[in-house]
Amino acid sequence: xxxxxxxxxxxxxxxxxxxxxxxxxxxxxxxxxxxxxxxxxxxxxxxxxxxxxxxxxxxxxxxxxxxxxxxxxxxxxxxxxxxxxxxxxxxxxxxxxxxxxxxxxxxxxxxxxxxxxxxxxxxxxxxxxxxxxxxxxxxxxxxxxxxxxxxxxxxxxxxxxxxxx
Amino acid sequence: xxxxxxxxxxxxxxxxxxxxxxxxxxxxxxxxxxxxxxxxxxxxxxxxxxxxxxxxxxxxxxxxxxxxxxxxxxxxxxxxxxxxxxxxxxxxxxxxxxxxxxxxxxxxxxxxxxxxxxxxxxxxxxxxxxxxxxxxxxxxxxxxxxxxxxxxxxxxxxxxxxxxx
Numbered sequence: 358x359x360x361x362x363x364x365x366x367x368x369x370x371x372x373x374x375x376x377x378x379x380x381x382x383x384x385x386x387x388x389x390x391x392x393x394x395x396x397x398x399x400x401x402x403x404x405x406x407x408x409x410x411x412x413x414x415x416x417x418x419x420x421x422x423x424x425x426x427x428x429x430x431x432x433x434x435x436x437x438x439x440x441x442x443x444x445x446x447x448x449x450x451x452x453x454x455x456x457x458x459x460x461x462x463x464x465x466x467x468x469x470x471x472x473x474x475x476x477x478x479x480x481x482x483x484x485x486x487x488x489x490x491x492x493x494x495x496x497x498x499x500x501x502x503x504x505x506x507x508x509x510x511x512x513x514x515x516x517x518x519x520x521x522x
Numbered sequence: 523x524x525x526x527x528x529x530x531x532x533x534x535x536x537x538x539x540x541x542x543x544x545x546x547x548x549x550x551x552x553x554x555x556x557x558x559x560x561x562x563x564x565x566x567x568x569x570x571x572x573x574x575x576x577x578x579x580x581x582x583x584x585x586x587x588x589x590x591x592x593x594x595x596x597x598x599x600x601x602x603x604x605x606x607x608x609x610x611x612x613x614x615x616x617x618x619x620x621x622x623x624x625x626x627x628x629x630x631x632x633x634x635x636x637x638x639x640x641x642x643x644x645x646x647x648x649x650x651x652x653x654x655x656x657x658x659x660x661x662x663x664x665x666x667x668x669x670x671x672x673x674x675x676x677x678x679x680x681x682x683x684x685x686x687x
Contacts, residue, residue, distance in 0.1 A: 397615055404617030414618050424589060425612075444611055447590075450562055450626055452569030453579050458623065461615055482684050492685045494661065499680055510682040513661065517670045518678035519647050520657045 378433025400463035457485030457493035478508040543598025565628035622650030622658035643673040
């Protein structure tokens, strides 16, 4: 698909219907007790984060609504079963253009197969477009490329890293 | 190099001595007239950005010093000859860890061969470490991987994108 096609395409950003009782919303302070951290453990190490540390970070995100957007998918039992973020970066290039960075997408292993990850990615892509981004990018393990191709993304380059720990 | 080595290694984050009269500093509003946009044209399309648009963006960056850090290298004629940014992202994973995103590195074609790009990258890496990042990442064209390997980075994964324009 050429970019002009994608811009006008509702299809590629259509959010699949959720199964009954599932809903997507911005993260809340109370999600600390609703499994927000447990979901992230499906992705990587999270560590022992206190309620205070969680609240401090979520409040900082909420104080910066032009930059940080973290969403969760709740199941019918009001438990966080998926989480993901998009960070909106304001640049000089492309006439003060904006780029969305999708980060830390995680879905509970017990909830796989319900297209929650796909729904979340498509929602974050639509949010990036709504916020005026000319593109949304993310970095992934080559093993996950297939999933992101299904979400409508294409490979753009290499992620390079410098680790301090 | 293993990460533990990198942490204690001054070598890999050592900033090469600049040629006389060259200096690195944070971007300023007055850099609009000192070639800040011309440098970025070495990287990609910039567009016709007014002084007001430039000032508005740089002031927004300055209002968010925990997130945005854009640096320039000035030549002896007080002209911007290199520019680059690091965006510090505060996450939940890795015990409320931080990741630095290096963005929009550009060096004037007329100033190539002076290791300005290398100096800038190493400075931004050191800034990421100083700001508590557990890693710094960037996305690059495969053709530029060699340069970033020289800067001490390693390949981590694929950059995936969704373009709206």
